[in-house]
Amino acid sequence: MSEEEIEIIEDDGNEGGQQVDGDGGAGPFEKKQRKKKSSIWDEMTEVVLDNGTVKVKCNHCKELFTKSTTGATSQHKRHLTSCLQRKMAIREQSKQKQQVLSFTEGGSDGITSITNSLFNKFMKAVSPFYKKINRQTVKEDCMSTYTIEKRKLKSLLKGAGRISITTDLWKSGQKIQYMVVTGHFIDSDWVLQKRVLNFCNVPPPHTRVIIADALSKCFIDWGIENKVSSITVDNASYNDVCIRRLREDFSLRKRLMQDGLGQLGGVIDVVREGIKYLNNSESRLLEFAKIKKQFQLPSRKLILDCPTRWYSTYLMLASGLEFKDVFPRYADIDPGFHYVPTDFEWMKVEEVCKFLGIFHEITDMISGSEYPTGNIFLVELYRIKELLNEKALDPFEHIRAMAGTFSVIYGEDVAPKFMAEIRDILYELYNAYVDCHVVSHSEQQRQVIKRRQNEGSTSSSKK
Ligand SMILES: [Zn+2]
Structure with missing residues (x-):
C-alpha cells in the first residue's frame, strides 16, 4: 500500500482532551489536531483507507493495525514494545541527543542555537529519527551532569590530605555579583589538582559575615572543613575580618576535640x-x-x-x-x-x-570575662602543648618501640638481622627518593648519606 492512499484524520470527535498543536514542528497554517489520551498516540496515527476502513498506523514501521471499537490500545502497545524500527529510532535519538547537547558546553550561545526552531527543522529534515530538544531537556541534562561530576569530585576530595583555597568576587555583565571558590590539592597519585568548588551569586553588601558564611557553607558541603590548609584572598578590607572569623569557626582547638x-x-x-x-x-x-x-x-x-x-x-x-x-x-x-x-x-x-x-x-x-586572662594565657597554652606531647608518640619513638618488640617476637638471635634488613630497605627507599627528586643534590652530599648508611649497617652487625 502506498503512502498516497492514506490520509490523516484531522479531527476526531470521539476522543476528549485539550486542543494542542498536532506536531511540535508543524507550521502555523496547518489545522490543529486533538490530543488523544493514550501514550501510544505519540507514536501511532489513525488513518482512513480508500475503502473507508479506519486503521492505526505505527509511525516507525508504517505497519497497519485494526482500530478497536472499544478504544482499547493494548495490542498497539504490544507492537510498540517489539517494533524494530522504533528500537533503532530510540537508539539514534539518544546518540543524537548526546551530540547535540554537547553544544551546550559552549555556554548560552549553544543553548540558544539548539533550542532554535530553525535548527530543529533542519535536524528533522536531515534525520527522520531526530526528536526536538527543548530548554527543559537541556536543563535536566546539565543538572544530571552536575550531580555526577559533583559526586566524583567529592570522592576525590576524600582522598586529599590538605586543601588550599583561593577565592574572589566579581561582577558579571548583568551586574550580578559572583563568588568563586577554587580548591588546590594533591590527589592520591601525587598529582596537583585544581577544582572550582563553588560558583555562586553573593548579593551585596559584601560584609565579612556574609562572605565567611558562604565560604564555611561551601567547605561543609564538600566535607573539607577539617582539611583547609590555607585561604588566599585579595587585599579587600572585608577579607581580613572574614578570614579571622573562619579561623575561629574551624579552629585547631575544635578539631582537636572532635x-x-x-x-x-x-x-x-x-x-x-x-x-x-x-x-x-x-x-x-x-x-x-x-x-x-x-x-x-x-x-x-x-x-x-x-x-x-x-x-x-x-x-x-x-x-x-x-x-x-x-x-x-x-x-x-x-x-x-x-x-x-x-x-x-x-x-x-x-x-x-x-x-x-x-x-x-x-x-x-x-575565656573568663571577670578577671584578666592575658597573664595566664601563655602558661595554660603551654600546659596543653605539654599534654599533647605526652600523648603523641613521635615517629622516631615509634620506630624505636617497634625495634624493641622485634626481639620479643623473633627471639634475641634473629632480631638484629631483621632490624638491619629493615634499616637497609629504609635507606634504599630514602636514596631512591633523593635520586629522583633532588637533581641539585651534589655528589658530595650523597656520599655523606651513603657513608652514614654504611656506618649504620656496620654498627648494627656489631651488636
Ligand atoms: Zn512499528
Whole structure:
C-alpha cells in the first residue's frame, strides 16, 4: 500500500482532551489536531483507507493495525514494545541527543542555537529519527551532569590530605555579583589538582559575615572543613575580618576535640541515646534514681549534650561515667533499655574524659570575662602543648618501640638481622627518593648519606 492512499484524520470527535498543536514542528497554517489520551498516540496515527476502513498506523514501521471499537490500545502497545524500527529510532535519538547537547558546553550561545526552531527543522529534515530538544531537556541534562561530576569530585576530595583555597568576587555583565571558590590539592597519585568548588551569586553588601558564611557553607558541603590548609584572598578590607572569623569557626582547638571524641566512636551515641531514653519518661528517671541511691552515688543529674559542642559532649560523658554501674542494673529492670556500654568502652571514655577535662578547665579559665586572662594565657597554652606531647608518640619513638618488640617476637638471635634488613630497605627507599627528586643534590652530599648508611649497617652487625 502506498503512502498516497492514506490520509490523516484531522479531527476526531470521539476522543476528549485539550486542543494542542498536532506536531511540535508543524507550521502555523496547518489545522490543529486533538490530543488523544493514550501514550501510544505519540507514536501511532489513525488513518482512513480508500475503502473507508479506519486503521492505526505505527509511525516507525508504517505497519497497519485494526482500530478497536472499544478504544482499547493494548495490542498497539504490544507492537510498540517489539517494533524494530522504533528500537533503532530510540537508539539514534539518544546518540543524537548526546551530540547535540554537547553544544551546550559552549555556554548560552549553544543553548540558544539548539533550542532554535530553525535548527530543529533542519535536524528533522536531515534525520527522520531526530526528536526536538527543548530548554527543559537541556536543563535536566546539565543538572544530571552536575550531580555526577559533583559526586566524583567529592570522592576525590576524600582522598586529599590538605586543601588550599583561593577565592574572589566579581561582577558579571548583568551586574550580578559572583563568588568563586577554587580548591588546590594533591590527589592520591601525587598529582596537583585544581577544582572550582563553588560558583555562586553573593548579593551585596559584601560584609565579612556574609562572605565567611558562604565560604564555611561551601567547605561543609564538600566535607573539607577539617582539611583547609590555607585561604588566599585579595587585599579587600572585608577579607581580613572574614578570614579571622573562619579561623575561629574551624579552629585547631575544635578539631582537636572532635578528633579526640572521634576515638570514642559509637560509645557517645550509646550514652546519648540512653540519656534521651531515660529523659523521655518521669518514671524511668525515678527508677534510675532509685538504683543510684542503692549505689550511694551523689544525686547529680545526667546531662544531655549538644552534639556540635565538644565540651557539652564531654560533660555528658563525664556525667554518664559517674553512673556507669547504674546503666547495666537499669537495663535488668527495663527490657526496652539497650544502651549499656561495655567495660572496655567505659575505659576508653574514662581515658578521653581525663584528657578533655583538662582542656575544659583551661578553656574555662582563659575565656573568663571577670578577671584578666592575658597573664595566664601563655602558661595554660603551654600546659596543653605539654599534654599533647605526652600523648603523641613521635615517629622516631615509634620506630624505636617497634625495634624493641622485634626481639620479643623473633627471639634475641634473629632480631638484629631483621632490624638491619629493615634499616637497609629504609635507606634504599630514602636514596631512591633523593635520586629522583633532588637533581641539585651534589655528589658530595650523597656520599655523606651513603657513608652514614654504611656506618649504620656496620654498627648494627656489631651488636
Ligand atoms: Zn512499528
